[in-house]
Amino acid sequence: MKLFPKEQKFFDLFEKGAKNVVVGADLLKQLIHDYTDIVSKSSHIKEIEHEGDIITHSTIEKLNLTFITPLDREDIYSLIKSLDDILDYIDAVASRMVLYNVQVPTEEAKALVNVLVKSVNEVAKAITELKNIKKPEQILNSCIEINRLENEGDALLRESVAKLFSDNLPPLEVIKWKELYENLETAIDKCEDVANVVEGIVLKNA
Numbered sequence: 001m002k003l004f005p006k007e008q009k010f011f012d013l014f015e016k017g018a019k020n021v022v023v024g025a026d027l028l029k030q031l032i033h034d035y036t037d038i039v040s041k042s043s044h045i046k047e048i049e050h051e052g053d054i055i056t057h058s059t060i061e062k063l064n065l066t067f068i069t070p071l072d073r074e075d076i077y078s079l080i081k082s083l084d085d086i087l088d089y090i091d092a093v094a095s096r097m098v099l100y101n102v103q104v105p106t107e108e109a110k111a112l113v114n115v116l117v118k119s120v121n122e123v124a125k126a127i128t129e130l131k132n133i134k135k136p137e138q139i140l141n142s143c144i145e146i147n148r149l150e151n152e153g154d155a156l157l158r159e160s161v162a163k164l165f166s167d168n169l170p171p172l173e174v175i176k177w178k179e180l181y182e183n184l185e186t187a188i189d190k191c192e193d194v195a196n197v198v199e200g201i202v203l204k205n206a
Helices: 008-035 038-065 073-100 107-132 137-166 170-203
Strands: none
Touching: 008 038, 008 073, 008 107, 008 170, 038 073, 073 170, 107 137, 107 170, 137 170
């Protein structure tokens, strides 16, 4: 076994991917809370999403070339793919706000993106601690907080959609904002997907 040491580079790639997601979420929060120069801000988020794709492809390529991995192969794949999924939805929100010619972000969108930013920061904490998997308390605490934030996001989505239908908005505005809210909440859901993968890794390896 010593002839084939476990490749530790995967942890660096996980951390790089998580930090990239945090950057993407922070940029989306800036876009929604300071709604100026949105085309440029959306383009910047697209660049971050592209960087996420590169990190994902690099991880999968390394996975295919590595004989002995520090974690189960399916867990490595699921973790890096789940991180990439968060960025996909962050990019979807930013690009659609430009595409749909959103004039002013709603307070509900601001509340949802705030929850998203908190969630991705907990994701980054959990992934950074994976190297210390034999002491999983901090990892599991972050996972619990991610699950709590996902429930908060669910509640916000229900309230936000209900408000859309009670405010007598034009049908196209309802359709537009319903999709944007759902994409924001799905990004939060994807953080929970990461937490579920991480919890599974802890159970197998702690």
